[in-house]
Amino acid sequence: MKLTTNRFGRTNPNSRNFGLRSRNITVAAKNALKEKFSAKANGFKTVQDNTNRFSQFASFVKSNYGMNDMRNITAQHVHAYAEQLCDRIDSGSLSVKSAHDYLSAVNSVMAQARGDHSVRVTASEAGIPNRSGITTVDKAISEHQHKHVIANVDDRLAAQLEIQRELGLRFEEAAKFNAKSALDEANKTQQVTISDGTKGGRDRCVPITQQSQIDAIKGAADIQQSDRSMIPSNMSYAEYQQQSYRELSKHQNYHSHGERHAFAQHIYQNEWEKKSGVPDIKPPVVVGIGHGCRHHQYLAEKTQVTPNEAKAIDQEVRSIVAEQLGHSRIDITNYYLG
CATH class of the missing domain: 1.10.150 (DNA polymerase; domain 1)
Incomplete structure (x- = not known):
């Protein structure tokens, strides 16, 4: 079958996955990249490399949003994925260069599939530092934006975001945070030990220097009640993460990692x-x-x-x-x- 070179040469460009001849997002992505190859817009190796990179994004949107159709992918989903890339850079499990490559693959596939750049998210917009590792974009969440988001998410997630802001925790660290025991430690020693979900399983201590930190920990402890952490006892970490990502994706240009910034x-x-x-x-x-x-x-x-x-x-x-x-x-x- 002769490949087309753009969306509007496909038989059914408005059907599932923009008519890219597969119900599977990753296979459809490969077909989009083959179109670019046919149009001499990229090489054969780029087709394979970007298919592999895009497959991680496909897994992300499927597991977090139950998504199986490119037509439903929005810029907010790409932003959420980029936040996960930022978390991986921070934890040391992903290089800055690889993060750029992964995001570029998403942008390349989606532009070809859609025939436009309406869901494109640049590395700068996503908060991914330039390839030198030095950020040129202020990714910190402002106090105003922080207050707006915590007022419009459920109480448990709001308490977790307060913890992330006041103690500088990654999403996983905050989700696995035992606020009840941390409150006792903070009152006794003026510091809290972060152990669950840390990079390489390495504990660290965060000094308690202001009342807002105690208030955040106490608020989280009140929400936690009999649970072992901020994760409800009837949910796994993966389930809680997916639920939280779905809720936060409703807030444009908000990334919880910005609280750490x-x-x-x-x-x-x-x-x-x-x-x-x-x-x-x-x-x-x-x-x-x-x-x-x-x-x-x-x-x-x-x-x-x-x-x-x-x-x-x-x-x-x-x-x-x-x-x-x-x-x-x-x-x-x-x-x-x-």
Whole structure:
């Protein structure tokens, strides 16, 4: 059968999977990429590589949204998938380059399948850092957006989002968080130990420095009641994750991982104030200036020290941020702070 080169050359372009001759999304995606090959828009190896990459997205939308038809895929679904890619970058299970490749495959397939770019999500829009690993887009959820979302999701998920914001937790860490035991620990030791769902199973301690953290933990403990964590006792983690992703996908441009970014920025500003006595010192991504020398000059001017002294202090501050995020490498802070 001779391949067409675009959607409108197909026999039934408005049928399931835009008429790409398969009821299976991944097979339909491969057929879309073969169309691009036929149009000399990509090579044979690209067809195979992008089919494999797209298959992960197909599994994501099927398991989280029960989706089996490309026609139902929206930009919100692509954003949700991109958030999962961000989580994997953060946990160290996916490189920045691979995240770009996976998202690019989704965009390539969907544009060919649809015949337009209406569900396209760029890496920048998705909050994926550039290939250097240094983010140039502020991905932190604002206080206004945070309050709007928690007011419009169920109480359990709202309590979890508060925990993510106040303690800097990943989605899985917050879902598996035992707020009841954490509340006792926080009151006794002014810190909480994060152990379940952490990167590499490595425990970390988050200092309790403000009342809003206690309030968030107490709110979560009240919701948790007799359950062992924020996951209801009648659900698995996978089921709870899927339910939560479906609910959060209704809120355009919201990603729960952005709560962790807000936490990182907050710690950065607080630590700089402790060390310099100067309030409101912001990371590069917030100020809108380049990572490195330009930002060191900004810090020097704000704190009346030399650029080299500012650089040394910045390294100390970033080390603290990395530790509270559960990372041993300072360069991971480039992903959060720029």
